[in-house]
Amino acid sequence: MKEIDGLTSEEERAAAVFRALGNPARVRIVRELSLRNACATSDFVSLLPLAQSTVSQHLKVLKEAGIIEGTIDGGDACYCLNAETVRWLSGFTGDICCPPPAQDCSPGPC
Amino acid sequence: MKEIDGLTSEEERAAAVFRALGNPARVRIVRELSLRNACATSDFVSLLPLAQSTVSQHLKVLKEAGIIEGTIDGGDACYCLNAETVRWLSGFTGDICCPPPAQDCSPGPC
């Protein structure tokens, strides 16, 4: 991937978050976390047809993107969504459809 | 990437769309399209520090994900956002934060 200079830090962040979500397994994980808060790694391992190491890696990707947070508490881990990031993402995505400057989604030419 | 059986088609779609957006150049393109409707390929080429062929490929990725639509009209192309997809994405993303069953974002354990 190439560095893009004229890029907003917001756009950089968006790309990073989107990339992290761009995998079925990770979408599943995030979806699960949005329903029942706090799951252990083993929960996801039994939820997905993937090896434990792979699931752990996916969790790491999500964590590095700031989408989830994880703490190790004794033997097992505890993951949950990062509310701030999720909210921000929701806002960014919404703005794509309806940009802030009070602009509706009416099509232009094309 | 491995097939995941218990996956909703909605989740499949989400992963595909997220993946398509998981690149700074493509976020820039979509962002630009959300502001001024309908741009030609050459517009993006001058906007991004990338070769024309690369930009064209990025546009293809976005098109295949259903995020943008493109028509060739004489010499030059005309791209615009796919409103349906963008709206759907916005909804899906919003649901991650606040799932449909009237569930607020209050944290559980963790």
Next chain:
DNA sequence: CTAGTGCATCGTAAAAAACCGATGGTTGTT
């Protein structure tokens, strides 16, 4: 007909991602 412009596609090299098994570190249990 002959450029020339605007795009898409092909071929390819380099980089990144996905996945697994194996290993090792904590913690809790017997």
Next chain:
DNA sequence: AACAACCATCGGTTTTTTACGATGCACTAG
């Protein structure tokens, strides 16, 4: 102490992505 459970990380292979130049196609202008 020894064992088992839970997780993260380390190598390594395969697949995918990214990026580029080169080529080819459709249309326009001279």
